[in-house]
Amino acid sequence: xxxxxxxxxxxxxxxxxxxxxxxxxxxxxxxxxxxxxxxxxxxxxxxxxxxxxxxxxxxxxxxxxxxxxxxxxxxxxxxxxxxxxxxxxxxxxxxxxxxxxxxxxxxxxxxxxxxxxxxxxxxxxxxxxxxxxxxxxxxxxxxxxxxxxxxxxxxxxxxxxxxxxxxxxxxxxxxxxxxxxxxxxxxxxxxxxxxxxxxxxxxxxxxxxxxxxxxxxxxxxxxxxxxxxxxxxxxxxxxxxxxxxxxxxxxxxxxxxxxxxxxxxxxxxxxxxxxxxxxxxxxxxxxxxxxxxxxx
Amino acid sequence: xxxxxxxxxxxxxxxxxxxxxxxxxxxxxxxxxxxxxxxxxxxxxxxxxxxxxxxxxxxxxxxxxxxxxxxxxxxxxxxxxxxxxxxxxxxxxxxxxxxxxxxxxxxxxxxxxxxxxxxxxxxxxxxxxxxxxxxxxxxxxxxxxxxxxxxxxxxxxxxxxxxxxxxxxxxxxxxxxxxxxxxxxxxxxxxxxxxxxxxxxxxxxxxxxxxxxxxxxxxxxxxxxxxxxxxxxxxxxxxxxxxxxxxxxxxxxxxxxxxxxxxxxxxxxxxxxxxxxxxxxxxxxxxxxxxxxxxxxxxxxxxxxxxxxxxxxxxxxxxxxxxxxxxxxxxxxxxxxxxxxxxxxxxxxxxxxxxxxxxxxxxxxxxxxxxxxxxxxxxxxxxxxxxxxxxxxxxxxxxxxxxxxxxxxxxxxxxxxxxxxxxxxxxxxxxxxxxxxxxxxxxxxxxxxxxxxxxxxxxxxxxxxxxxxxxxxxxxxxxxxxxxxxxxxxxxxxxxxxxxxxxxxxxxxxxxxxxxxxxxxxxxxxxxxxxxxxxxxxx
Numbered sequence: 001x002x003x004x005x006x007x008x009x010x011x012x013x014x015x016x017x018x019x020x021x022x023x024x025x026x027x028x029x030x031x032x033x034x035x036x037x038x039x040x041x042x043x044x045x046x047x048x049x050x051x052x053x054x055x056x057x058x059x060x061x062x063x064x065x066x067x068x069x070x071x072x073x074x075x076x077x078x079x080x081x082x083x084x085x086x087x088x089x090x091x092x093x094x095x096x097x098x099x100x101x102x103x104x105x106x107x108x109x110x111x112x113x114x115x116x117x118x119x120x121x122x123x124x125x126x127x128x129x130x131x132x133x134x135x136x137x138x139x140x141x142x143x144x145x146x147x148x149x150x151x152x153x154x155x156x157x158x159x160x161x162x163x164x165x166x167x168x169x170x171x172x173x174x175x176x177x178x179x180x181x182x183x184x185x186x187x188x189x190x191x192x193x194x195x196x197x198x199x200x201x202x203x204x205x206x207x208x209x210x211x212x213x214x215x216x217x218x219x220x221x222x223x224x225x226x227x228x229x230x231x232x233x234x235x236x237x238x239x240x241x242x243x244x245x246x247x248x249x250x251x252x253x254x255x256x257x258x259x260x261x262x263x264x265x266x267x268x269x270x271x272x273x274x275x276x277x278x279x280x281x282x283x284x285x286x287x288x289x290x291x292x293x294x295x296x
Numbered sequence: 297x298x299x300x301x302x303x304x305x306x307x308x309x310x311x312x313x314x315x316x317x318x319x320x321x322x323x324x325x326x327x328x329x330x331x332x333x334x335x336x337x338x339x340x341x342x343x344x345x346x347x348x349x350x351x352x353x354x355x356x357x358x359x360x361x362x363x364x365x366x367x368x369x370x371x372x373x374x375x376x377x378x379x380x381x382x383x384x385x386x387x388x389x390x391x392x393x394x395x396x397x398x399x400x401x402x403x404x405x406x407x408x409x410x411x412x413x414x415x416x417x418x419x420x421x422x423x424x425x426x427x428x429x430x431x432x433x434x435x436x437x438x439x440x441x442x443x444x445x446x447x448x449x450x451x452x453x454x455x456x457x458x459x460x461x462x463x464x465x466x467x468x469x470x471x472x473x474x475x476x477x478x479x480x481x482x483x484x485x486x487x488x489x490x491x492x493x494x495x496x497x498x499x500x501x502x503x504x505x506x507x508x509x510x511x512x513x514x515x516x517x518x519x520x521x522x523x524x525x526x527x528x529x530x531x532x533x534x535x536x537x538x539x540x541x542x543x544x545x546x547x548x549x550x551x552x553x554x555x556x557x558x559x560x561x562x563x564x565x566x567x568x569x570x571x572x573x574x575x576x577x578x579x580x581x582x583x584x585x586x587x588x589x590x591x592x593x594x595x596x597x598x599x600x601x602x603x604x605x606x607x608x609x610x611x612x613x614x615x616x617x618x619x620x621x622x623x624x625x626x627x628x629x630x631x632x633x634x635x636x637x638x639x640x641x642x643x644x645x646x647x648x649x650x651x652x653x654x655x656x657x658x659x660x661x662x663x664x665x666x667x668x669x670x671x672x673x674x675x676x677x678x679x680x681x682x683x684x685x686x687x688x689x690x691x692x693x694x695x696x697x698x699x700x701x702x703x704x705x706x707x708x709x710x711x712x713x714x715x716x717x718x719x720x721x722x723x724x725x726x727x728x729x730x731x732x733x734x735x736x737x738x739x740x741x742x743x744x745x746x747x748x749x750x751x752x753x754x755x756x757x758x759x760x761x762x763x764x765x766x767x768x769x770x771x772x773x774x775x776x777x778x779x780x781x782x783x784x785x786x787x788x789x790x791x792x793x794x795x796x797x798x799x800x801x802x803x804x805x806x807x808x809x810x811x812x813x814x815x816x817x818x819x820x821x822x823x824x825x826x827x828x829x830x831x832x833x834x835x
Contacts, residue, residue, distance in 0.1 A: 063626045080576070242699060260576065
């Protein structure tokens with residue numbers, strides 16, 4: 001890892017310092033952020049490839065075996081229906097990570113577009129668009145999601161697209177305020193005087209400059225969405241059995257923690273690790289991308 | 297709407313109580329024993345304490361302390377003994393029951409419990425405006441059903457008659473051999489009509505008469521305190537005719553919904569008796585403290601309903617394949633854990649001495665063959681199947697286990713999904729499901745209760761299944777001269793059910809609870825309706 005890091009660190013210096021390169025260097029100095037990045041990569045890869053290497057299916061039961069503590073046959077033990085916890089954890093990870101990514105992407109595309117348009121045009125359009133956001137903010141979130149659930153039925157993909165469609169609100173506000181600051185800068189004036197269209201100005205000239213806050217907020221949205229999925233699974237509205245997700249596993253484990261502690265410890269640990277990693281990475285990125293905060 | 301009304305009543309009650317009373321300090325074991333205070337975990341906050349309108353088991357357990365019917369349970373928890381009626385006669389044709397009431401049976405306000413009280417209580421029960429769920433338990437008496445449906449206007453023309461204050465005569469529509477058993481049910485308890493009339497009218501649910509200050513009952517205990525979502529306190533009634541046999545000084549009923557919380561309260565000495573035991577705790581108690589864990593048979597069956605009008609369950613071969621392809625022994629041994637009996641018939645073993653002769657038989661190979669015959673070899677070509685259960689950890693675990701058995705044995709991939717209790721009940725009523733988890737706990741100890749369910753178009757059938765021969769036998773069964781003859785008819789009905797399988801039985805319930813060793817003479821009866829008056833506390 002250290003050799004890889006140093007080669008990346010030294011090579012581009014010869015080519016000159018871009019903003020992104022500076023950010024990358026700053027990020028690398030943040031130990032926690034680097035740790036988070038690697039932890040995420042390892043977790044994701046394991047969840048994606050791991051289940052193919054296992055002997056057990058995630059739904060495969062062994063009722064006579066029941067819940068046993070971690071052993072050579074079942075590295076993380078089994079649950080009360082005799083299902084291998086490791087496999088369920090990896091499968092659950094696929095769901096949880098996919099849900100986090102999918103919902104965040106939806107939130108990202110809606111939020112960024114909406115915020116950029118509102119911020120760029122300003123005036124009445126901005127007022128109307130932002131009041132709409134305020135109204136949606138005021139809806140009780142859990143009830144809203146449950147309603148969507150009723151509307152979309154028990155389709156997990158649709159549900160999390162729907163969550164993404166709710167999560168974009170904050171993103172829209174952040175992007176709007178950034179756009180409002182940037183649109184008054186000279187280089188935008190220059191683009192305008194060159195006769196570029198609004199669309200081109202928004203997407204080619206303004207958005208690249210707000211990418212920092214967007215990336216940071218995105219890394220913070222993913223854990224939020226994953227927590228939300230856990231919360232919905234807790235209510236029985238998330239994924240349906242026998243499929244698992246980290247939220248489902250933690251909920252099950254919490255109910256049985258005194259008798260079968262491993263059912264809570266492992267899913268809890270991996271979930272926390274992922275959330276911490278995302279938060280560390282998000283923090284690191286914020287520091288790294290904020291040019292004003294560190295001029296070194 | 298009524299529930300909101302009740303809620304606001306509770307609120308005002310809470311405020312009133314809060315002003316007047318100091319918070320009771322939690323009662324530790326030592327004081328509880330010295331004063332003989334029994335602390336009972338009682339599931340949920342009761343809907344009400346009106347025995348005619350309640351439906352749940354937590355309420356039933358309260359009712360047993362506050363009221364007494366014509367007959368009562370003896371200390372053995374099985375046989376009947378006189379309650380308000382000191383003796384009774386049944387006419388040879390089984391159609392007329394004459395009850396002679398005790399001279400010393402009194403309400404808690406000192407008035408006598410008269411035969412007229414029972415007649416007027418029955419009338420209230422059969423008033424459609426009250427909307428009591430258990431009205432049908434009074435249809436056995438002549439004219440009851442007609443009065444309920446408005447075909448009979450004058451209640452004095454029904455079979456409920458009170459020739460004098462101490463004689464109650466019931467004339468039945470047809471012989472009902474289990475009538476006395478049914479009378480143990482809370483729907484048959486008398487209610488203080490005059491008191492109810494004073495507080496908002498007879499056909500109003502949840503009016504003020506059930507407040508501690510207004511409450512009047514005829515049972516061994518009276519209501520002294522009701523703090524919603526905290527505790528209900530009852531104390532021995534000084535006017536109760538059998539006061540000498542009431543051993544406890546006080547019972548406190550705690551509405552604790554979460555089994556885990558309840559178990560923690562039990563462990564920290566805050567409860568003497570729990571309502572249930574968390575599934576994962578049963579093996580722990582069995583291993584470490586077997587003396588406090590009580591597991592007894594409970595008169596009920598856990599089953600899955602098929603909607604026989606939805607594909608593929610319109611085909612009896614598919615229903616049979618589903619019913620045969622699960623391993624019930626493994627399920628009760630490894631998943632439900634409370635010594636339940638795997639169910640291969642519809643009536644729990646030994647209800648009223650009845651033993652099912654016909655059983656669900658066949659192996660997985662037969663299930664596969666049946667499924668292939670129905671046109672779905674190896675599960676191929678089946679439409680999407682969804683299994684509905686109400687949101688509860690235990691139901692989900694069972695459904696997951698069965699889901700996997702069907703997948704393995706029949707190659708069927710079905711989805712399981714949950715609904716909240718009220719939504720679930722709505723789906724049940726409108727038969728908006730393919731397979732639905734359900735259970736039935738008997739209201740009285742007689743096999744009849746498990747057949748009455750499946751009457752064509754019956755309110756609790758909910759499978760769209762009907763069978764004319766079955767209905768005919770159901771009516772015929774009550775005319776049988778002897779119990780043995782009647783049970784013969786039941787056997788034939790059970791055969792029909794097992795041939796047609798509108799439902800697939802899974803297991804027969806047991807009741808598991810924790811009981812502190814200080815609690816003496818407590819039994820879990822078949823319906824969990826053991827009279828509190830026999831219970832004692834002694835170190």
